[in-house]
Amino acid sequence: MTVQQTSLPASERPDVRRLGVGSGTALCAGAVLGPGVLTLPSLAAAAAGPASILAWVVLLALCVPVAASFAALGARFPDGGGVATYVHRATGPRAAAVVGWWFYGAVPIGVVSAAWIGGKYVADAAGWGGTGAAVVAGAVVVVALVSNAVGLRLSGRVQLLLGGLLAVVLLGTVLAAAPQVSAAHFTPFMPGGWASVGSAAGVLFFAFAGWEAASHLSGEFADPGRDLPRVTRRTLAVITVLYLGLAVATIGALGPAAAGTETPLTELLARSVGGAARPVAAVAALFLTFGAVNSYLAGASRLGAALARDGAAPRALAKGGAPGEVPRRSLAVLGGAAVLVGLAAGFGGADLDLLMRATATCLAAVTLAGLAAALVLLPRRTPLWCGGCVSALLTAAVLAFSGWLLLIPAGLACAAVGFLTLRRITR
Template sequence: MASVPPKLEKRIGLSQAVLSGLGVTIGAGIYVLIGAGAGSAGNAVWLSFVIAAVISGFTALSYARLARFKPVNAPEFHYVKLAFNQRLGFLAGWLILWSMVVSAAVVSLGFAGYLQQFIDFPAAAIAAALVGLSTLIILIGTRQSMALMGILTAVTVFGLVAVIVIGVPHLGSVDLLEAPKGLTGVFGAAALVFFAYLGFETMANLAGEMKDPGRDLPKAMLLVLAVSVVFYVLVALAAVSVLGWEALSSSSAPMTDVFRLGLGSSSAGAITIISMAATGSTAFFLLLSASRAVWEMSCYGVLPLPFCTIGQRRTPWVAIVGVGLFSIIFILIRNIETVALFTNIAVLLAFTGINAAAIRLSKTIGKAANSKPRAWERITPAAGIAACLWLAWNTGTAALLFGGILAAAGLVYYQAFVARAWSSRPDRDESPP
């Protein structure tokens, strides 16, 4: 066990953090899942994005308040542990960690699907190659990684802006409140498109590499969520206005079809490349964030110690390689919609823990800030708990079963490998490193 955890290079400022968050948040979710969302919510899919944003917002406020109090890597693990106990903290970190690893695999498969528009090559091989390339770039160093993220994010945002512009002349052509399955369909779509907002929480894994995490991390989280909401709602309005929910839901490449109808067939190649940038950047940052979470939890003694190793370039190379290998294994999972729901249930359970921690630690945070807890600082996380549990219920039976199995596996691992080692630590009651 590392007595003095190694330090990561501190080079990330507010703008880089925002770009990183946008890179993973504005990505595969909107480019891949908007069609499936429209199949459930109809033309009112934009409303599903609003509902998912509100639910995300409650939790973002909890993350921001906790991050301002104590910025850390692997925040789900540390905050829930600090508020409750080691076991629940580990479970929260476990759920988030696996959600990132599996999501990276699925998003990589989404990238492969777009690339197959140009080359005839097995999707699994393409996805594995993307994970391998992303892993190599992350190994090179954080500064180089962030530069690439900025480029990919700019390309992704350009594609969304183009979709919005294409949709403007078509606004009013469809009933934007048409929901063939009623509110049940709108809520079901919200449980699915919630995946599109995942990303703001992973930014906290970069706390150890930020110049001023206490000041910049909360701002970056809220900025990323605000920008994402605006883009998603506008893109959803544009897409259903151009195609209508029936055509949108039956399309395997919805953004390509929007471009094709709005700009002609010659534009299909351009949006395909943009979609590859979107899915590629999402996979990249998920791998980056997951490796930092593994490194932190390993240094703290709840994952195998070798993952705590820092290389000559001041990057956690063992954690980076390990996450990449596990993602390649999960590439065998091919249904993006199903695994998105699997990811969502894991994240929603962890978010419930974060909101509960924000309530439990409200007095501690107030003392640290020399102020009394205000009413809203308890109300918003309580609303977050209720909203997360409600949305989790709407993910469906299969996702709920997956979440239960994943949580049970985490508790078994904890009891078998972590609890005994932790009980023998002389410093087990100390604060997280």
Template sequence: MKEPAGPELQRRLGTFDTVTIGLGSMIGAGIFVALPPAAAAAGTGLLISLAIAAFVAFCNAMSTARLAARYPQSGGAYVYGRERLGAFWGHAAGWSFVVGKTASCAAMALTVGYYVWPAHAAAIAVASVVALTAFGYTGIQKSALLTRIIVAVVLAVLALVVVIVLGFGDVERSRLVVADVSGTGILSAAGLLFFAFAGYARIATLGEEVRDPAKTIPRAVPVALGITLVVYALVATATLAQLGSARLASTDAPLAEAVREAGFAMLVPVVGAGAAIGALGALLALLLGVSRTALAMARDGHLPRALAAVHPRHRTPHRAELAVGIIVALLAAVVDVRGAIGFSSFAVLLYYAIANASALTLGSGRLLPAIGLASCLLLALTLPATAVIAGTAVVLIGMAGYGVQRTRRARG
């Protein structure tokens, strides 16, 4: 394997720091918007779906951690699939990531809109994308300090919602009783809730900066996921007990609605501000991540090579950032947030399926990758039909593009 060029990074991160970074990557705006479509699918089985989504995320994260130790390079499963399974599967993983996370960007932008100004959610979403794309273009990136601030704000808002609803709201235990739910509905909801755990694999990419990564990363992954699951479970329990599954499924701003129904309408703007801050932070990170994956794929010829350009002064992949920003802005203007979540979940589940398949080729420790692979495919196929159809069509377009590209290279 070719060693990465350049100086080595310092191993400064212990378990606590690694867990903190993992929490910063996971606890974000997804929980503010993913509950309604999941409740529509699972009904009162929402909490079961949440547990399934967390378990699948755990399997995926552990597989990714092993691969990241072997291939400490940018690109994630794009690199893992290419190195372990072949160029075709690497392209499939990279394409699935780019299109899935592009949809995630649109969902996060619309989340800002729904919590800031619901009547003009699309306009606010487009404005958010334009502003953050401009920031990224000039090289302004989210710092570690800003990440901690955003996580602190989001956690504070989530805690506020849980305390208000469970402490002072009109909650009913009967709304938490699992009844009249289907297995397919629970699995479909788990696939949608998988969206709220996006970012957990960030832990696995820290191999070059973690002290004793072989022990620290496998220890940090379940701790970070466990904390995230507890936080999400408390929030889901509170909103489900306050609103009921039918009411929860019909709102676009569930946490704000739960606080309003609990009799604290004056705090709705606080919840909205917290959701908007979390969504803006997640949107910035997603825009940066998608543009840089697009850069890597363009360098390898899997996307137009023009996107591989780096700005001579700002040292950013400016063409990739502009292309991603334009596409996300267009999506945010025309799609609904639930459709974006379903499509994103489908594509990202395929991405992690390839990561798990790659981990299976490493030899020992095949149980979790096997479970992760099967679970990713199962959850992807049980998502809402519109998400499966649209996701399959877009993935096939990417595969067709790869075939045309290979044919041209062979003739050239």
């Protein structure tokens, strides 16, 4: 069994047969960066205050062996299946199906989260309030569903442009806010204790999922063994500068107000360059979230068709999964699930923090599965293998802070195994 996508894709594959180190770095950085970072600094600050910076540091340290493990797997087994391919090689098709279901189930939640972020930025700039944010978020999801249903997809170059725009916005925000940073805003440093740092890490994992993107792209490099490590190092450097800079700027410039805003980039820019920054931030956020939502749905709908093709999901979802076709049935399932999630959130059943934590929990489960596969497939007792062990333990610890949200990947795993069992019985 081979599954075509297992992570939230930040960009479509480029329209070239061979990636260079530069374009590969742009794609991988775009896979890690995403619209979540537009609101995660404030959610982390609400969970742990200034100590949320520790959560950023821990997760960045975790990224090093995670990224190295996925790069090593991509170099050894270049294939578009990514984590599911490695899990299949390590433990078999049943576990690979579970990984596919984890991602497929996470996408509707992630789509609503991303759209809601864009909606909040637009509503903040226009003064529309919560209802306006929900309407904008709904419009983003609907337009993305329609564009996918009719076969309109953003090109790889456009997705790269959106990823580059996000990087520029983040860097510009950090530089503009730097003069406003005050040491007084970092005290008391840990008002909620060490448990609050773990809670912050739980929601921040949303911003760190995507390293397996390098493994999905491994087959596009002329020499994966040479290029993937270089791409990984450069991507690590980019996200370290942007994430740590943003975390420090948010706490240092906004202080206690960082925990009370849902649009931290707008607040940082407004304090630095004035109120004119609000519409600029809103437009940037809207484009970025639409690009992400469109890409999430495109990749996940094809994943659903691939799962059905390989017998890991209802056969009806396989229709439209061939190259050049549109998997509308799979897309309809994702759209229906997104509507249900959106309605639940709209009627008070979930807020943005909860939605992002739920998505992060599923993605952390996918990452943990990939690391477990790496421990089976990579040479044992090497520095890379030992780093993978440490990363697996840290990822498991982050998952432990998800609490009852672990019921989501557990439920999806039971559904996947149950479906496979029922399919075998009814043959």
